[in-house]
Amino acid sequence: MAAAKTGGWPHLSRPPRFRDIVVRPLAGFRWRHCHKEDSMHLYRKIIPKIAHDCIRGLRLNEYVEIEDIQVIEAELDLATTMVEYMNNEDRISQEARSGLQRRHLPADRYAMVKRSIAEVREFPLGEAGVNFVAGKVLEALFDSDNVEEIYGSDEELRTIIDEVLAKHLTVDEEIDRNVRAALRNKREGSYEFETEYNRRVRELTRRAAQAAQPRY
Missing domain, CATH: 1.20.81 (Receptor-associated Protein)
Structure with a gap:
């Protein structure tokens, strides 16, 4: 018999709205390296x-x-x-x-x-x-x-x-380190730094993913 579409709330016809519950990270689950909290974006x-x-x-x-x-x-x-x-x-x-x-x-x-x-x-x-x-x-x-x-x-x-x-x-630790080194002349915490940091991280991450793909 199919389970009701309520996941862990079997006593309800539908789960509570997100604003009514507190969502916490899973026990034992760790995010990978992140230099600063706002780097996870x-x-x-x-x-x-x-x-x-x-x-x-x-x-x-x-x-x-x-x-x-x-x-x-x-x-x-x-x-x-x-x-x-x-x-x-x-x-x-x-x-x-x-x-x-x-x-x-x-x-x-x-x-x-x-x-x-x-x-x-x-x-x-x-x-x-x-x-x-x-x-x-x-x-x-x-x-x-x-x-x-x-x-x-x-x-x-x-x-x-x-x-x-x-x-x-x-963000990969090496990518984070390289991007921050390249932006050492910009003020960290500024809008310009955040914008350029995000752009470079996206680009380097994309290149790394392409390089990791098998070639036939």
Whole structure:
């Protein structure tokens, strides 16, 4: 008999909304190296890949039942919640830049101002933000009309989601070190540093992934 689409909440007709629960990292699960909390960052370009890998991993482990014709739509459901997070972060970033200009603060105060605004908005950044996104992806999975059944427990579902996010979002230690060395003349904490750091990390990570692919 198929399990109800409630995961670890068998007594409910649907799981509680994310805002009503506290999502914590899985016990024993460790994110890979990250130089600073804000170095763990979600990028728009990799959202489709994250959504694809989440759905693929969940199906391969038979934690969910999704018809082949509904896979793309299910991926879009997960991607939508990540895009929403990015939109909210972009608004905070813009507010931080405006705050610097309005208060005539030095550029290296950007990261501090952004964190302060995020705290006021109760918006998680860095590793806390990734954990928040993982919880929202889990919620989107339960809310999706394109997921027929969910058989996995909450912990099993989160394990797959966390592993996919860790794979795509954490920065390789050597790449982090090389990028920071290349940007040593820019003020760390400034908008320019953050923007250039993220761009270079994405580029070097992409090159490393291409180099690791087998050639026939």
